[in-house]
Amino acid sequence: MADDGMLLNFAIGESVIKPEAKFKGGRWRDRLTAKKRSQHHPNPNADLSTRRESKNPNHIQVPSTRPAKRQRTSDSDAHGEDRRSRPQQHPPQRKNPNEFVSSLFTKNPEAQNALEPKNDEPVEDAKPTNAPLIDGIDTFTNLGLSPNLAAHLLTKLELKAPTAIQRSSISQLLKEESDAFIQAETGSGKTLAYLLPLVQRIMALSKATEEAGLHRDSGLFAIILAPTRELCKQISVVLENLLRCANWLVCGTVIGGEKKKSEKARLRKGLNILVATPGRLADHLDNTQVLDVSNVRWLVLDEGDRLMELGFEEELQGIVSKLDARQRPSRIPGVPTRRTTVLCSATLKMNVQRLGEISLKDAVHIKADPTDEDENKNGKDEDEGFRVPAQLKQSYAIVPAKLRLVSLTAYLKRTFIRKGSVMKVIVFVSCADEVDFLYEVFSKKHGQRREDTPEKEEDEEKKSDDEKKDDREALSPHGTIAPGTAFSNPSNPVILHRLHGSLPQHVRTATLNSFSKSTNASVMICTDVASRGLDLPNVDLVIEYDPAFSSDDHTHRIGRTARLGRDGRACIFLQPGCEENYVDILKRGYRDGGKALTRTDATEILKRGFGSTNGSKSKNWEEKTTDWQMDVERWALENPKYLEMARRAFQSHIRAYATHIAAERSMFNIKDLHLGHLAKSFALRDRPGKINVPGLRTSQQETKKDFKAARGGTGQKRKAGASDDVPASSNADDAARRMRAKMREHMAGANEFNLA
Template sequence: MGDDGMILNFDLGGDSLAPARTSGGFKGRWTDRLKAKRAQNYRAKKSNGNVNVAVGEGPPVRQRAERQERPQRPKAQPAPEPTEPEKPKSRASLVQADSVLKKKRQELKSLGKVPEGANGTFMSSLWTGNPEAAPITADTQTEETEEKQAPSNAPLADGASTFANLGITPVLANHLTTKLNLKAPTAIQKTAVPELIKTDSDAFIQAETGSGKTLTYLLPIVDRIMRMDATSRQAGLFAIIMAPTRELSRQIYNVLETLIHCKNGPHWIVPGSVTGGEKKKSEKARLRKGMNILVATPGRLLDHLQNTTALEVDKVRWLVLDEGDRLMELGFEEDIGKILDILNARSKVAMQVESSMPKRRVTVLCSATMKANVQKLGEISLKEANYIAAEKTNDGEDGEDGSEKFLAPAQLRQSYIVIPAKLRLVGLNAILQRALIRETAHPKIIVFFSCTDSVDFHFSVFTRKAQQTEAEIKHEQFLARQAKRDLKAKGEDGEKKPEPFVNPAIEKGHLLNSQPLIHKLHGSLAQNIRTATLASFTKSKTASILFCTDVAARGLDLPNLDLVVQFDPPFSPDDHLHRIGRTARAGRDGRAVMFLLPGPEEGYVDAVLKKGIREGQLVRADVDEVIKKGFGAEEKSKKRDFEDKASEWHLDVERWVMEQPEVAAMAAKAWGAHIRAYTTHVSAEKQFFNHRGLHYGHLAKSFGLREKPTAIKVPSNEAGGAKGKPARGAQIKGAPGAGKKRRFDMEDIGDVAGEEAIKKMRMAARAMERKGGLSSEFNIG
């Protein structure tokens, strides 16, 4: 037999004569079996030190970059094509930087400063692997301008505009100027109050936030009732005012009381309030005694109209729908329609003639926006209405639809910060620390979150105490025993002393500058806690912070509020307008800042934030500068030492979460709720806020979690799934809140986007109200 020219290269190793393993242990398709066989043969050849590949074999399907390089092949033999493309150099630099950071962590860990993560793994760094934001250009200012805009919602300063000139009684005008310190009416009050006093026509009132819409409709009502010859609580119910939230209803009621209880004022006028969360029995008792002006939420008002015979509405002359856009957004359209039908059926206004009262029922609709749903509400409730808006200022311009372009107060300074997900928590700490040392001695700050669980978690983060020494713990225990003995000594007379009410929604921010009082407010709190919390924040004379959901975004007048932080972006442009409208009210200065993620969310700036603002009113803050100033890094320091300070602060949070199972469950629940709430942005903004674009791992780190997203177990609320399995939202045994009644929150929406999510939310809320009036995130009932 002749030589066929084939060159064979054999390696007679120690086990080369052993029987070869077959592919009988591999299962699957023939391609998978072939790949597995080739990989096995390659590993066997490599372990024997032979790098030549036999005929029919090939390189493994995927080779790790960390493996050692192969020995050089003979030059006559061409190199095989690489199975994967080479990685870019920037990746190599990242790996190198990460290795340096890893070495640094090892040194810190040896000193006992940095604990290991779960299963001995290292925590991801705050400063590596973050997506890059668009660079700051000349179009985006990095510093706030010193030039201040003239207030657009301040009382008029022309000297000729006074409350006495509006046509109201001298008693009311004098009370407003002397007791309430209101020197002059605002533009909308100057336009609307005389109109509502002189005419009996329906009205649609539109004005920017903080311009005094509440007084605009209350002054004509109180004034015209005062002009009656005689009245009392038994004279009948003359006005009904509907508001979308309990907090706004309580605020309207308080303003109404201040007008009535003025010197030589109409003390005979009796106001009343019925809202969700209160006991119906006590509300029915008040209704039986009688009242002249009623403030209510739509769900509870409809309940009493249908089931409480003592509520007589035949003399109602005014119906006010405050925050009309919010009433529609929360799904009150059907309830309002039923209320209007009942009022029309029971009305006897035409048979009753008083000289000072309207000859027909007047409906007033108030809103800061002119959206399609507001127009629909107007079609349902208004008849031949007058449109009333504030007189345009010199700098006002008309928008595309003919409405006034500027709806945010002119003196409000807005900014935004594009910050990676991993840095969100340290960014919030930096913003708060910086705000607490600004020019105001006792600043007030409000922080908006997307869901109740996120409020609860961040409230716990910023109210936790620093790790105490043994001596400090013993001292605290001594003080507690001393207080207990003092309390016992006071009760020795045999009378049982009631324990003082301690509000669980108010705590000190022990680790923040000046240790401010931190409050939390959302729809899942009991009504008495919500009322006490809002009262504490409003009346506080020290530095205070309010963590809340959008329950506090509409209509509330929070005095001397310095800063609004939108930690989670609003769900619609109108929500943004109302959130920032909590500050810069009645001509006062105010600031607002929004957190955005790098990437698609940056498009939100041009699409929404820059619309309808004045030049210089919106600036972009640099993330490094914000964190640097917030963590007290030296201005002239070339070293980025603020990274170390921020990392240490965040590591303390991670240790705290890891060491306490109940806190870890709270963090996981907040993380899951935040992602589900992210899906509820309006459809027009889904291009900027799409949950599929979120980096769940980076987002988990901002909640102090070290596990991979697939390893995070999210506690849920609703029990009783199909086939004995826990349903989505089921309460896990032992988790926080186990055994409590189910509450409807943002996280009940699920992964449904846009308008469908809102529709599902409304249906679930209405169903819950019919079943028992459970509290909800949106204050229904």
């Protein structure tokens, strides 16, 4: 390039461009270390032109960044002051060495979807869609029920009028003996829709036998199958109340979790109507000779979609084939020659249609409103007929992973701030370990700071534990009921319950009965074991802390409220990001396209729950929220038992998160989870790699340790009482068997229904 004759002369000070120090001599690794040290700890007062030279050729020549030492002459300085008496300069330290800082409100992702503007127009209350008919035209007597049974419904059960699905099904099932498929929304009274015609027909058989009549030895005439033990118990209670008008008829149950010896004794005495789970009934059909099904003429499959989802297809096929093979002509006059099968479900999914092909023949489709069937024929999706009750007010909350625990606490605190406003709340989570963890967090003594002497600390801790134990034992000897200290207040104490499938059956039954009959404000933390068919009175609010594994399960969950025309509310927690797309699925269940679906954010929830009510002198909501979170984290760190419980809950939650159905897995992608933030909601301060989350890559040292443990050690004998995950054994087959048993124990959350 030719020279253009221009001359540039810019003077740039050293404050703008600092000359880079050059390092000479020594090994390249030492030069690189010295260069990095000088970059991270520069000394602006050092003169780069002056360097100390070393006689050692291998010595690295670096700039002098260390100030000259002052020569020490004595213990006193020039002014005569003793240096040892002068306060030393230390870096600032925290007031309490055990204190640590929270990061609740930092680096939280924001919601992707913009908040829709609120509509100030008044919204009219929707007319209940599952309420009893009150027009005065339809009564139980007009539907064909006997006057005795109709009077019993009115006087003993206080049922004056049927619901829409009861009106359609009772008249159809009493008129014809054909198979039927009953489809209706949750909370509309499907149980009585098939029980009333069933009891009416068996009572008619008793009138036909004028000489002796029916009694428990006459044989088994009907079998009702339900997916869960709790639903079987509830059906049995409703059936017992109906049969009080016919004392000669007897019903009973055979479900998992009870002794088979007592069930065999019950079958030996004789039953007319049997309520059972598929697994236990199939077991009795194969192994119990006293179970005679030759007279069974009515088979009811309740919650058919859930029966298929839980993998009961093979058992149901076996039950239907055994009933067909063992059916014999009855000696009792009036008994039909063929068996009538009734299938109840809220949807017409493919698995329900497959179940209908197995059990139904020329079935009649019964719906609450015949016009809905006409609408489906005009091109609407049949699955959209599965709608939530119109009077149910549902909302969703966008809550970051770090704020999940404090947001749930704040939501419950706000819910029970006034006595009588809300009576009962159900909180649904995804796994049993998470139920136990939240139960312990919400029932602990909060706000107790340890100050004073260690002896007093121990006395206070012991006293607190003893008081806590006494309170729990007074409420429940099984440890499933306790005071909800996290969201109670002096004017409105709240009782806390926990329920999941890993509990013994008698504990599950006692806990559910206590929650149902409680007259105080109550909260039940549970898994999906309580999501299907249970009619729990006075449930005002349902909170889905963890989203359901499918949209159908979501609708069944929120169906525990707003039943039989009563009002109800439901709220689901969603994380910012891809989970926000789940809102489109929530809107499908509404007849108005989801206009009634409202949104709230974590900030609004925390302000309402932890906000100040005493003026500006008290702490703000952020400080109160942080203090509560820190209290829970200290509680977990100081108690190894609860720390292990929190880790198990964290691991089980991640396992459960990966089990969403394939159609919705894009909204609940486990790869999008921020495990570090999620651990914060379980009061964990360790990084996820140290929590041993399944699926994460372990270090090479940990892999070697696990491999040695699987081989039974390094040649030395294992210490007695060692708590390794893999038990020691000299026999490889025995070790493999114990390993599989240990894995089944850890994976109990995947099989937590215990439905056998």
